[in-house]
Amino acid sequence: MTAHAIQLERVRLSYSGKAVIETASCTVRKNAVTAVVGPSGSGKSTLLRTLCRMNDRIPGFQVEGQVQVLGRDIYDPGINVYDLRKRVGMVFQKPCVFPKSIVENVLFGLRFHATINGKNFSERAEQALRDVFLWDEVKDRLDDPAHTLSQGQQQRLAMARTLAVDPEILLMDEPTSALDPKSSRAIEDLILSLKDKHTIVLVTHNVDQAERVAEDLICVDDKTICHKPCHPLPGEGTC
Amino acid sequence: MNRRLFKERTLLIALYSLTVFGCLVLAVILATVITRGGPALSGTFLFEEARNFGLEGGILYQIAGTLILMTGAALVCLPVALGSVLFQTEFLHSPPLKKIFRLLIYSLNAVPTIIFGLIGYLFFGVFLEAGVSWVTGVLILAVMILPTLHVSIHEAVESIPDHYREAGLALGLSPGQQMRAVVLPQSLHGIITGTLLGLARAAGETAAIMFTATAFSGVRLPQSWTEPVTTLQTHILVLAQEAANPIALTNAWGAGLVLLTLVFILITATLWIRSGLEMEAER
Numbered sequence: 243m244t245a246h247a248i249q250l251e252r253v254r255l256s257y258s259g260k261a262v263i264e265t266a267s268c269t270v271r272k273n274a275v276t277a278v279v280g281p282s283g284s285g286k287s288t289l290l291r292t293l294c295r296m297n298d299r300i301p302g303f304q305v306e307g308q309v310q311v312l313g314r315d316i317y318d319p320g321i322n323v324y325d326l327r328k329r330v331g332m333v334f335q336k337p338c339v340f341p342k343s344i345v346e347n348v349l350f351g352l353r354f355h356a357t358i359n360g361k362n363f364s365e366r367a368e369q370a371l372r373d374v375f376l377w378d379e380v381k382d383r384l385d386d387p388a389h390t391l392s393q394g395q396q397q398r399l400a401m402a403r404t405l406a407v408d409p410e411i412l413l414m415d416e417p418t419s420a421l422d423p424k425s426s427r428a429i430e431d432l433i434l435s436l437k438d439k440h441t442i443v444l445v446t447h448n449v450d451q452a453e454r455v456a457e458d459l460i461c462v463d464d465k466t467i468c469h470k471p472c473h474p475l476p477g478e479g480t481c
Numbered sequence: 482m483n484r485r486l487f488k489e490r491t492l493l494i495a496l497y498s499l500t501v502f503g504c505l506v507l508a509v510i511l512a513t514v515i516t517r518g519g520p521a522l523s524g525t526f527l528f529e530e531a532r533n534f535g536l537e538g539g540i541l542y543q544i545a546g547t548l549i550l551m552t553g554a555a556l557v558c559l560p561v562a563l564g565s566v567l568f569q570t571e572f573l574h575s576p577p578l579k580k581i582f583r584l585l586i587y588s589l590n591a592v593p594t595i596i597f598g599l600i601g602y603l604f605f606g607v608f609l610e611a612g613v614s615w616v617t618g619v620l621i622l623a624v625m626i627l628p629t630l631h632v633s634i635h636e637a638v639e640s641i642p643d644h645y646r647e648a649g650l651a652l653g654l655s656p657g658q659q660m661r662a663v664v665l666p667q668s669l670h671g672i673i674t675g676t677l678l679g680l681a682r683a684a685g686e687t688a689a690i691m692f693t694a695t696a697f698s699g700v701r702l703p704q705s706w707t708e709p710v711t712t713l714q715t716h717i718l719v720l721a722q723e724a725a726n727p728i729a730l731t732n733a734w735g736a737g738l739v740l741l742t743l744v745f746i747l748i749t750a751t752l753w754i755r756s757g758l759e760m761e762a763e764r
Contacts, residue, residue, distance in 0.1 A: 294651065296647065296650060296651060299574075301574075301576070308751070324653045324654065324655045325653065326649065326653075327651060327652065327653035328652070328653030329651070329653075331651065332651040334644065334647065334648070336644060338644040338645065338647070338648045340645065340648070340663075341667075350648075350649075350652065351649075351652030351653065351654065353662075354652075354653075354654055354658045354662065378550065392647075400648070403648075404651070404652065407652055407653065416668075458695065
């Protein structure tokens, strides 16, 4: 059984033939937080979205090389992309909640995947909200519109919605960039609490944040990547 | 500076004048229909059937016929329009094909309604042997309002913020689940608006249904698929041809006022439902 959740081998990512990442080979450890850092426009988000095939709908997007996620080449024609996205969840930069109640937002994806009854739905919703430390803040107003929550709470709600589907890997694309410092710290604490159960890949432009929460670092720059531990032992280099 | 101010003021006056002119035209039309048609309105006029070729009695079956054709057309058209929009937005990925599809729909919108009537009658009435019947009328009107519905629903679907779609995709929803969970609920206002606008368009249509679905006198509610109906539009047209008879003209204006009120109710309902849904979406 491999200790790697994700493995890239000579991966080239391009839009209409124009390379965003020329060559990328790296691994992501299971149950660890890996931060992807690099300057704006370097292809961090493209790389992250590649891991759950979110770029499939972009015309002209092409992947070469091998992208192994949870032991399978995810660009193999036989792969079930909907099942993949269920196992590899994604949280976006801007908090996205649907114009529905708080509890309906948590159950949004679960309703389509789970074969559980109504009572268990509420248990799963509670568990997901507890996982993101939101339960105590919203338990008395679960039926209120989700838009009444603050930006930070909305981002945690979006994470609860993703966690409710029970993904093994959690991809986060700059989840704190639209939030104030206090909400950002809350998300960072949350990331640390989730790594026991999930493998987390976090894109951030904030190197300090990467050092606070990540064990491994993937630096994306100049169409290539380098992969180092975040807190190197003496004699090991950093990016 | 003064010259610029002068230019701005001239432009403003021109814009005001044009707006006032537009409103005046509408006001004159409304005032004429109300003052001329108002005297014809009464309980008898609204709830009794026409007698003596529309000179006596009311327009009950004309109202019923108009409502049957309008609702029937919307019921037939809505699933087709919704299906074609979802096919175009969710399953058709090639940009050139999308362009051709859009061009076809817009071309359909530009076809004169009498052509719809002719082709519709040949296809539904003659080829499918429906004859001059309300079913032929419903089908012709359904094809006629298809572009209105399609464009309105398409705009609503296209305007769904991309982050909603991405959030749905990232949760592993299949295209069908994505449609049920994201696309349809988020474009509901467009679906309702399009349907009501289509209904309003169908309500105003005369040429396409005159010789294909309607008869002037002796018609009540259809008892079978192959019977014609009588509508407000054809009633107005035939009565208006009796220009020498003042009673016929008053009844024609009265029927016009009722038709206008029906369309007005639809448009008001459209705006009301739309603003309600928009407020809900913004909450």
